Amino acid sequence: MGRRPPRTSYGxxxxxxxxxxxxxxxxxxCGTGDRPAPPSWxxxxxxxxxxxxxxxxxxxxxxxxxxxxxxxxHSTDRDVREMARLERHVWAYKEACFRDDAPAADRAxxxxxxxxxxxxxxxxxxxxxxxxSRAQQWLRTATRADLxxxxxxxxxxxxxGGHPYTDPEYWAAFxxxxx
Ligand SMILES: [Zn+2]
Numbered sequence: 001m002g003r004r005p006p007r008t009s010y011g012x013x014x015x016x017x018x019x020x021x022x023x024x025x026x027x028x029x030c031g032t033g034d035r036p037a038p039p040s041w042x043x044x045x046x047x048x049x050x051x052x053x054x055x056x057x058x059x060x061x062x063x064x065x066x067x068x069x070x071x072x073x074h075s076t077d078r079d080v081r082e083m084a085r086l087e088r089h090v091w092a093y094k095e096a097c098f099r100d101d102a103p104a105a106d107r108a109x110x111x112x113x114x115x116x117x118x119x120x121x122x123x124x125x126x127x128x129x130x131x132x133s134r135a136q137q138w139l140r141t142a143t144r145a146d147l148x149x150x151x152x153x154x155x156x157x158x159x160x161g162g163h164p165y166t167d168p169e170y171w172a173a174f175x176x177x178x179x
Contacts, residue, residue: 005041005054010071012064019057026053026068059098066091086115 007013009026022035025045032047033055042051056064069091072084089112096104 003040005037008053008064008067009051010053010064010068012067014054014056014060014064018060020054021057021061022055023052024055025050062091062094062098066095086112089115 004016004018005014005020014020020037022033022037023043023045024033025031025048027045027048027050030045030048030050032045033052034046035055037054041054044050045052055061065087069084069088072080073088075081075084089108092108093105093112096102096108
């Protein structure tokens with residue numbers, strides 16, 4: 001357990017009691033991360049050498065995710081913004097579940113269903129490869145909790161751990177079947 005990490009690149013400052021699980025690189029296109037938490041901050045990414053963010057245990061991970069989604073909503077990258085618009089419904093669903101607020105959970109679920117369709121289909125004017133890469137990116141970064149929140153009746157398969165579909169074995173199949 002390292003010292004209290006600094007504010008993340010997306011603006012989340014964890015309380016001093018927050019449990020840090022490891023580090024993650026949120027720099028453009030890097031996506032590297034590992035456990036355990038580094039002994040000190042700042043901690044440079046072993047791939048790109050730029051500063052990394054702490055990754056947290058729940059419930060701080062959920063708080064942090066909310067900040068990251070807000071940050072991504074203002075991204076200059078259109079794909080990142082679109083993903084964040086979808087993810088905020090997932091976040092709202094989890095938030096409602098934490099609060100035992102069934103009507104809010106239902107609203108978030110419906111909003112997610114409405115927002116999801118354009119993502120999984122080809123957006124107007126998009127190359128199929130763009131839609132495919134977006135769907136793959138979502139699946140790779142989806143946590144087990146995300147998947148359970150979206151598909152409560154389905155036990156997520158995939159690898160054990162926080163991100164069951166990180167392995168290309170799962171998302172690469174979209175290349176053949178389409179998104
Ligand atoms: Zn990196």
